[in-house]
Amino acid sequence: MITFKDIKDAVTLKLSTEFSNIKVYDEEIRQGFSPPAFFIELIPVNTIRTNFFTKNPTLIVDVQYFAKEENNDELYDMADSLERSFKFCIQVKDRVLTIVKIEYEIVDFVLHFQISLNYLVSIREEVETEENIKPMRKLHFKEGMGK
Template identity: 30%
Template sequence: MQDIKNALIKRLSLFLPELPVYDESVEQGMQQPCFFVLLMESSQVREVNRRYKRFHPFDVHYFPDRAAAAPREDCELMAERLYSEIEYIRGAEGGYRGTGMRHEIVDGVLHFFVQYNFHILREREPEIKMQTMTERSGIK
């Protein structure tokens, strides 16, 4: 989970290096324009045998420049760019593809939603092997 979040933050930092990317709530001193990455409620479903699928939805906030003449237009342009820029990200454990991408603008802030899903394979639990058996035989 942390690998995906770090990969998304890194991708946003490389995409627009002049904009800060925050991943925790910042009470004071937040520079705008900036990105804020929020991991929403993750989930997991069991598939076949030891195979599971995990879902990691993110809400990438984009806070436009407060002094911009048209902040809504700035948000719309940023949304168009994010659709292609964060579809594929690469983390330390592999590559991830974003799905379910959509966006909305609420109170002058862009909310870009993307979900990164992947499969995991649980380790097989050690099987209990038969212990020693003593056999007695005889004729009655």
């Protein structure tokens, strides 16, 4: 099963691999850091139960980039670089999750590069316990039905 932490770790690994000269923080630690730097924040949107054995979480990963200088051109360049890095999918553990949508905005000289993920998670193990599933006791058929 993939957890939100697994997704955050995968994004952190991808950023630190592709942008090795930029520090990646996966917590909201904004005191005492030196730009350029990335901060990663997860924004759970919702979880839909698709059937008895699966659920479908929707999640936004907000990659915040703080440039060395307050310069929008550097932020636009980074947005282009991030979009090339996160084109279609991201490897999370043994799965590849499709990136549904990419958006970005610049607020107060901070780039917010947002990746929307929508994926399926099996919850079969949680459901298939004796307390959750009760066997059918009696089944009654009426003669002549369906003829």
